[in-house]
Each structure stands twice: as C-alpha cells, then as structure tokens.
Amino acid sequence: MNEVVPPVLAGLYAWAEKIEYSAVGTAIAESRYLFVLIEGLHLAALAVAFGLLLLVDLRLLGAALGTVPVKRVLSQLRPWIIGAFALVFVSGGLLFWSAAARMVANPAFAIKLVLIVLAGINALYFEVAVSRGLVGEGAVAATPRAARLAGIASITLWSLIIVSGRLIPYLPSWVPGGIP
Numbered sequence: 001m002n003e004v005v006p007p008v009l010a011g012l013y014a015w016a017e018k019i020e021y022s023a024v025g026t027a028i029a030e031s032r033y034l035f036v037l038i039e040g041l042h043l044a045a046l047a048v049a050f051g052l053l054l055l056v057d058l059r060l061l062g063a064a065l066g067t068v069p070v071k072r073v074l075s076q077l078r079p080w081i082i083g084a085f086a087l088v089f090v091s092g093g094l095l096f097w098s099a100a101a102r103m104v105a106n107p108a109f110a111i112k113l114v115l116i117v118l119a120g121i122n123a124l125y126f127e128v129a130v131s132r133g134l135v136g137e138g139a140v141a142a143t144p145r146a147a148r149l150a151g152i153a154s155i156t157l158w159s160l161i162i163v164s165g166r167l168i169p170y171l172p173s174w175v176p177g178g179i180p
Helices: 007-020 023-030 034-060 070-098 100-104 107-133 145-170
Strands: none
Touching: 007 023, 007 070, 007 100, 023 034, 023 070, 034 070, 034 145, 070 100, 107 145
C-alpha cells in the first residue's frame, strides 16, 4: 500500500505524527478536561466570529441593519470579529496539535484548510480593495457590487468551512487503512 501514497503526503503524515505524539499533543489528547475545554472554546469563538461576520455580510448585501452605514457596522464589529477569529485559530491549532496525523489523513480537514485560505483571501481583498471605497458615516448608500460579492463569498466560504469541520469525524482517511 505504500506505493499508493504520494511521498509528499507520507512526509507530511510523518511530520504530523511528531506533532501529535509530542508532549503537548499527548497532554491535550489524553487529558480528561483539556481537549473538551479547548473544543468548547473553539466552537464558542467560532459562533461569535461567524455570527458577527454574518451581520457584516448581511449589511453588505442590504439584508440587515439597512439604516446603519456599512463603515459604522465595520468599525463597531471588526475588533470583536478579529478577537473571536484569533481565539478560533489558536484553539484550532491546539486541537490540530492533539490529532495532527488523523487530520492530515482526512480529506474534510484538507478541504477546510483550502476554504480557510480562500476566506482569508476574500477578507484581505475586502479590506484592501473594497472597504476603503465604502461611504462614511452619516450616509446610507447602496453598497458597491464588489462589497456585495465579497459578502456573498464570505457567507458561502464560512458556511462551507463549518460544514467541512463537522464532516471531519465522519469521513474516512485519504488512503484505505490510513497512511503508513
């Protein structure tokens, strides 16, 4: 079965095993409470981050908070969104640390990572190219097409990220029998 596994994937899997079986990875995985607390923090922070981001995206689409200028919504919610996503990424990193080899061998995890990168590119595009052109305080104008498209992309990508994350325990390894 080793011939089926690409060398890059086998090398990545070996690296992930070292992480998973490190003292920190083992401590998280074997602790009665630590994994559960980290996972709970991850899910709560994701709920806050996605919920607030959804409000911003719905405002960009004109479907919510229509009387509030987009710039005001962004300035009020951006710090909370960034803080919540910081917790999501730190807690997600710790969860990965405790199960790295299993995650590397899971197609849903790979899909989730690709989607996170795409969501990051969308957010960067919005911040650098789109948000600067939004109307300031005191004006409630139509949202530019680029901002609406970024909002649609954000909602779609983060919804798919959540679905991919939920599929991780249910999808089998890339290779039947696992990666050697």
